[in-house]
Amino acid sequence: xxxxxxxxxxxxxxxxxxxxxxxxxxxxxxxxxxxxxxxxxxxxxxxxxxxxxxxxxxxxxxxxxxxxxxxxxxxxxxxxxxxxxxxxxxxxxxxxxxxxxxxxxxxxxxxxxxxxxxxxxxxxxxxxxxxxxxxxxxxxxxxxxxxxxxxxxxxxxxxxxxxxxxxxxxxxxxxxxxxxxxxxxxxxxxxxxxxxxxxxxxxxxxxxxxxxxxxxxxxxxxxxxxxxxxxxxxxxxxxxxxxxxxxxxxxxxxxxxxxxxxxxxxxxxxxxxxxxxxxxxxxxxxxxxxxxxxxxxxxxxxxxxxxxxxxxxxxxxxxxxxxxxxxxxxxxxxxxxxxxxxxxxxxxxxxxxxxxxxxxxxxxxxxxxxxxxxxxxxxxxxxxxxxxxxxxxxxxxxxxxxxxxxxxxxxxxxxxxxxx
Numbered sequence: 018x019x020x021x022x023x024x025x026x027x028x029x030x031x032x033x034x035x036x037x038x039x040x041x042x043x044x045x046x047x048x049x050x051x052x053x054x055x056x057x058x059x060x061x062x063x064x065x066x067x068x069x070x071x072x073x074x075x076x077x078x079x080x081x082x083x084x085x086x087x088x089x090x091x092x093x094x095x096x097x098x099x100x101x102x103x104x105x106x107x108x109x110x111x112x113x114x115x116x117x118x119x120x121x122x123x124x125x126x127x128x129x130x131x132x133x134x135x136x137x138x139x140x141x142x143x144x145x146x147x148x149x150x151x152x153x154x155x156x157x158x159x160x161x162x163x164x165x166x167x168x169x170x171x172x173x174x175x176x177x178x179x180x181x182x183x184x185x186x187x188x189x190x191x192x193x194x195x196x197x198x199x200x201x202x203x204x205x206x207x208x209x210x211x212x213x214x215x216x217x218x219x220x221x222x223x224x225x226x227x228x229x230x231x232x233x234x235x236x237x238x239x240x241x242x243x244x245x246x247x248x249x250x251x252x253x254x255x256x257x258x259x260x261x262x263x264x265x266x267x268x269x270x271x272x273x274x275x276x277x278x279x280x281x282x283x284x285x286x287x288x289x290x291x292x293x294x295x296x297x298x299x300x301x302x303x304x305x306x307x308x309x310x311x312x313x314x315x316x317x318x319x320x321x322x323x324x325x326x327x328x329x330x331x332x333x334x335x336x337x338x339x340x341x342x343x344x345x346x347x348x349x350x351x352x353x354x355x356x357x358x359x360x361x362x363x364x365x366x367x368x369x370x371x372x373x374x375x376x377x378x379x380x381x382x383x384x385x386x387x388x389x390x391x392x393x394x395x396x397x398x399x400x401x402x403x404x405x406x407x408x409x410x411x412x413x414x415x416x417x418x419x420x421x422x423x424x425x426x427x428x429x430x431x432x433x434x435x436x437x
Contacts, residue, residue, distance in 0.1 A: 018052045021429060022126060022134040024143050026111050028057035029073065032066030032313060033289065034253060034345045038164055038203070039137050041230055041418035042425055044072045049426035053077065054129050056122055058084040058114050064289060068315040072232075080125055085113035108167070108186050111140040119149050126154065133158040133429055141167050141186075144193045151196050158432045161197040164227075164345075169210045194218060198432055201425070203227050204366040206340060225424050226370075228416040229348040233317055239354060242325040246283040247399050249358075250326040252319050253288045253346055258334030263360050265302045267388025272303075276393055279307055287311045287322050323353040328395050331371075333361040335382035340365025348416045351376040356406045358391055374412045 025039040043053045053074075059081045073079075106112045126134070134157055136147035144161055151159045167190045168183060194200060194215040200222040202208045208224045241248065255261065271277040284307055286295055292310055299305045311322065323329050329350050333339050340362035347370055350357050357377025361367040368379040378394075380387040398405045414420075 018050060020129055020131055021051045021053050022131045023053050023055045024134060024136045024146050025055060025057050026114060026140050026143050028055060029069035030060055030065050030067050031062050032064045035139060037345050038227055040069055040072050042422050045419050045422035047074055049423055051426060055079045058082055061086045066315050082118040082121060085117055108141040108189060111142040115142040115146045119146055133433055135160045137162040137164060139165055148193050148196055159197045160199045162201045164203055166207050166210060191215060199428055201225050206366050225421050226416060227345040227348055228418045228421045229352040230418040233320055237321050237324055239324050241327055243283060243327060247281055247396055248283050248285060248326045249328055249330055250285040250322055251330040253344060255290050255294060259332055261298055263382045263385060263388055264330060265298060266385045267392055269302055270389040271393055277396055282307060284308045285311060287314055287319050289313045320349055323355060326355055327399050328356045328358055331357055331359045331361060333367055343367035343370060351413050356395060360388060375409045
């Protein structure tokens with residue numbers, strides 16, 4: 018079986034959405050003729066989900082390299098190191114992990130007789146590792162996978178430190194996109210941006226969307242548990258422009274006009290979100306006791322929380338570039354058979370998925386009245402116990418993780434065949 022070196026800084030037992038795509042590729046690649054060999058870092062993050070290890074092949078070889086971590090330091094040096102990692106280092110806080118471990122990865126390639134490497138970001142330092150290896154061993158086939166955009170990432174516009182480093186990072190990005198043999202993004206919008214910035218990518222790039230894994234839904238109960246409450250659930254992080262402002266502004270209109278009694282609703286937040294953030298929302302909007310925090314949950318428990326709901330909330334944020342991506346959780350959202358309220362750019366990637374699969378309603382983040390109207394629609398139909406959710410399951414099945422891995426395996430086979 019052909020070996021594939023997977024360079025993924027973020028990997029189980031680290032939890033969170035960032036590890037899902039790589040984990041599922043590693044899980045299913047053996048079914049398509051490839052033995053993954055993983056290079057990652059020693060786990061140091063507080064964000065841990067041991068249950069994700071169950072997805073990995075039993076005989077998987079994983080090299081966990083020294084972390085050289087700047088973000089999760091303890092003691093009196095914690096804040097200076099965190100500032101260095103998140104504000105100063107380029108392209109990200111994992112630069113030292115790449116730089117000081119790169120020669121070890123060369124040894125792994127030679128020991129494991131690797132012909133093809135796959136690097137995935139975030140962090141983008143993983144691609145710098147790939148660039149170093151490609152320059153040193155030109156005969157390597159190098160496939161890059163961008164889970165998010167790099168210099169076109171809209172969240173970078175929210176950080177003055179990112180904007181200061183933008184020119185330098187554009188140069189690094191161009192080196193990566195010019196030298197790799199094949200580039201993958203997870204949305205067609207992102208792909209268009211990469212090709213626009215590096216025209217030579219045309220013909221050696223594609224997009225593979227994220228997806229859902231049917232195994233993650235086995236043993237879960239497809240039943241709401243809110244009793245007499247209308248339950249709205251959000252899973253994931255909240256930061257920067259990805260926030261609850263538009264949703265709560267739309268809800269406030271209904272509460273002020275007595276279209277919804279706040280005692281009839283429950284808003285559940287599942288994810289790594291500070292209680293102080295949620296408490297501030299609850300106080301501002303008069304929703305103390307209505308907004309409930311469940312913290313970070315193991316992956317399957319998080320999906321069960323979606324099943325327990327009446328509707329599920331998806332927010333992307335507004336502003337330049339927001340239409341180019343969707344969060345990985347959208348595919349679990351479309352799979353759980355619950356209506357989605359998507360407060361997302363209506364001409365963007367997330368809206369495209371929701372509309373194509375007929376799994377919810379989409380509203381522009383700038384349209385607060387529209388948010389209010391859709392919330393009222395869902396609430397009134399819940400009151401009347403009407404069935405309004407009729408998803409297109411044929412379209413949904415196109416987004417299975419196994420299907421996505423088959424596409425990746427085809428790309429690897431094609432690239433290796435060209436190199437013979």
